[in-house]
Amino acid sequence: xxxxxxxxRDSPQRDEEAPQAQERPAQRPAxxxxxxxxxxxxxxxxxxxxxxALLLFxxxxxxxxxxxxxxxxxSLRGARQEDLVRxxxxxxxxxxxLEDEKQKLDDQKTELExxxxxxxxxxxxxxxxxRQLGVLAGxxxxxxxxxxxxxxxxxxxxxxxxxxxxxxxxxxxxxxxxQINDVRVVADTYFLDSGSGIEVDGRxxxxxxxxxxxxxxxxxxxxxxxxxxVVQTLEEERAVATVVRSQKIVVDALRPAKQPDYAQSSSx
Numbered sequence: 001x002x003x004x005x006x007x008x009r010d011s012p013q014r015d016e017e018a019p020q021a022q023e024r025p026a027q028r029p030a031x032x033x034x035x036x037x038x039x040x041x042x043x044x045x046x047x048x049x050x051x052x053a054l055l056l057f058x059x060x061x062x063x064x065x066x067x068x069x070x071x072x073x074x075s076l077r078g079a080r081q082e083d084l085v086r087x088x089x090x091x092x093x094x095x096x097x098l099e100d101e102k103q104k105l106d107d108q109k110t111e112l113e114x115x116x117x118x119x120x121x122x123x124x125x126x127x128x129x130x131r132q133l134g135v136l137a138g139x140x141x142x143x144x145x146x147x148x149x150x151x152x153x154x155x156x157x158x159x160x161x162x163x164x165x166x167x168x169x170x171x172x173x174x175x176x177x178x179q180i181n182d183v184r185v186v187a188d189t190y191f192l193d194s195g196s197g198i199e200v201d202g203r204x205x206x207x208x209x210x211x212x213x214x215x216x217x218x219x220x221x222x223x224x225x226x227x228x229x230v231v232q233t234l235e236e237e238r239a240v241a242t243v244v245r246s247q248k249i250v251v252d253a254l255r256p257a258k259q260p261d262y263a264q265s266s267s268x
Contacts, residue, residue, distance in 0.1 A: 086222045090173065093219050097174055135177055138184035138255035142177040146249035147220045149211035150242050156207075157237040160191035160198045163209060166230045170213050173223035177214040177251040181205045184253040217245040 134140035178185040183200045192199040197206040
């Protein structure tokens with residue numbers, strides 16, 4: 001067989017392979033966008049990245065809660081200008097009372113140092129201090145200017161904690177002696193809800209609750225009427241609270257003097 005015949009025999013085979021080669025287009029290089037998508041998806045997240053993401057989520061949630069709580073309207077934010085002025089005056093009065101008490105103690109110290117009869121002066125001051133402590137302890141009666149707070153409870157919605165809030169507000173405003181109905185209120189007085197009323201130091205009291213309070217009326221009444229205070233809270237519970245100023249309030253409910261079982265004076 002000649003060389004020419006071989007060439008003719010191979011020629012059809014090359015002709016069949018040529019179209020197949022033409023049907024395969026050259027692969028184009030990937031674009032920048034395609035390379036970016038390939039690098040980001042599917043995401044490859046490490047454990048450290050998950051922890052950081054969780055911490056950032058918790059931090060953002062805490063900041064959101066803080067911002068929301070700070071943006072909430074308080075009772076004072078919606079108060080009238082005269083109410084705010086009255087609250088500031090009350091704070092100034094408290095500061096003045098503390099300054100007066102400090103000055104009084106300084107004067108007593110000076111009198112003891114300068115008195116010709118220091119023993120007699122000391123005895124007088126001791127008796128006066130005993131009387132003051134007796135008023136605070138509820139072992140002696142007291143009288144003076146103050147207010148009467150009367151709480152009527154037609155719907156039986158007043159609870160023990162509401163009366164306790166009233167006591168705390170009055171004490172903060174400078175109340176020196178307090179009596180609820182016929183029970184003297186002292187430092188260790190407690191309030192308890194019972195089936196048909198409220199117990200004060202184990203003694204049952206019923207509505208209307210009458211507070212006899214000795215102190216400066218100009219401080220006591222505003223303390224109860226501040227926005228969000230005792231009077232407004234009671235009104236929201238459908239109770240009625242009335243405050244009356246007086247130049248003579250009598251607190252005559254007494255408590256027995258208790259002798260300590262273990263504590264003894266350390267003075268020689």
